[in-house]
């Protein structure tokens with residue numbers, strides 16, 4: 001048996017040999033001629049010339065061996081429904097959906113935007129796209145019309161797939177109104193909208209544009225749609241994520257590299273075997289949902305649980321009851337969810353038979369030690385913290401127990417995962433820092449298979465944003481601070497840029513600022529991420545008003561704050577709503593006009609605001625302090 005360190009070393013020293021071997025884990029219709037083409041760094045092309053299909057590997061290739069085994073297990077505690085689709089049934093539904101899309105003129109390379117709650121049809125739609133070589137772009141159901149419109153304009157989908165409504169904690173969340181608004185705002189509206197009618201909210205179809213899924217499905221009941229064999233580097237999907245600017249970036253993923261990387265990760269990291277059950281509590285709108293609700297488990301021949309609901313409805317034992325009922329072997333969740341469970345009766349942790357469960361994976365935000373210990377002691381299973389990003393599509397740091405069960409250290413996501421040459425750099429000089437010193441987490445190119453191939457439609461932005469931010473180097477920046485201990489274990493200390501992480505949801509403070517600025521009475525606004533016990537971070541806003549008389553009394557102030565929050569709710573969605581909007585008459589800035597966000601953040605968190613020699617007006621910080629103090 002190779003040790004993990006040898007395994008990792010081989011992946012870096014001989015990427016072609018290493019990944020050539022891993023590529024055998026999937027089916028290729030045409031073998032590749034070259035494992036890696038890195039002739040135009042930082043653009044890495046994996047498995048050049050190979051032809052494959054994600055949907056074939058996720059479904060079709062399992063039909064002969066496990067066609068009648070569970071593939072998709074839908075559990076909704078929102079609408080009290082449970083339904084299991086075998087691989088064969090999933091195959092049928094995906095063929096029907098593929099037939100629908102093709103009937104609407106969607107083909108290879110066309111985009112399909114999926115704005116959906118956690119229902120099986122969302123998964124059918126994703127797999128139908130990859131089946132026919134169309135590029136899906138799933139937009140998180142919690143986003144509102146403005147967020148949706150910017151994504152429509154960037155991806156320019158031919159078709160949008162959506163539903164009448166989602167449901168959150170028993171409350172119906174209508175989608176159609178937001179979708180109609182977004183399409184009205186968009187410069188590049190779709191030709192057609194396929195609507196899934198769940199019967200939860202009123203649904204008015206726009207004649208000539210909107211189509212009823214149930215009717216279309218009837219028409220395509222017996223369609224058999226062959227898989228479109230794509231060259232490994234053709235895109236499979238685009239997933240938007242937040243960055244430093246207000247404009248979200250479309251993370252573009254390839255086909256062959258992604259299929260290989262995910263299948264390998266199921267073996268080496270997630271220890272999942274065909275015929276077993278995987279349960280990720282994420283949402284299909286996020287990268288974890290793409291990689292580890294939909295593609296990863298199915299690629300591995302596992303059943304995957306699609307859960308619609310919260311962790312505590314009907315009670316705090318609901319997830320563990322799912323583990324017991326469906327004999328879940330690997331589970332994936334986020335630290336925030338565990339912190340929510342921590343507030344529930346601890347008896348829930350021992351009420352169900354968890355003997356099938358081997359490992360609990362947690363990612364998306366820093367996992368604090370008390371939370372990790374609480375859940376590890378409570379369920380008596382190893383907890384595997386893993387660090388990665390929308391951009392990479394699968395873990396950068398983890399303990400790869402499928403290779404060697406090295407010990408975990410609480411507070412650390414572990415060691416660099418095979419394929420990733422992870423380094424720490426001094427942010428000013430670009431030199432590497434030593435053990436136990438803080439630096440920016442960077443990755444030497446080429447990025448391994450499965451990572452983003454570029455920013456959708458903007459190669460230059462990919463290079464400038466990710467590969468040129470560390471001085472004197474061309475390395476990929478994760479935009480996270482980290483420290484490595486003398487055993488090689490990393491600790492992640494938070495972002496270096498203006499991205500914040502609220503309950504595992506990634507948000508750009510600039511997007512929130514832009515939204516708040518659209519309120520008629522806002523002259524200027526700053527948004528920072530502030531540490532929060534439950535959510536990890538929350539957004540905190542400080543606004544300068546054009547007409548301060550509008551907040552002359554405490555009642556008016558509260559009303560104004562509510563109004564501003566509503567703007568964010570309506571434009572971006574409630575996930576982006578700031579916890580508070582504080583009012584000030586001036587914002588802390590440098591003499592050159594740069595907002596001193598770090599100082600504002602430090603004050604909010606009760607820390608020292610740092611070097612203030614360049615501040616233009618010191619009274620601005622006093623105002624921030626007073627605002628925070630007054631609550």
Ligand code: AMP
Pocket residue numbers: 241287362363364365366367385386387388389390391413478479480492494495501504505506
């Ligand atoms: P996203 O692209 O939404 O997955 O967000 C990626 C960001 O989440 C990373 O850049 C980190 O800041 C943070 N993150 C993800 N996983 C972890 C983890 N295990 N520990 C600490 N931070 C994490």
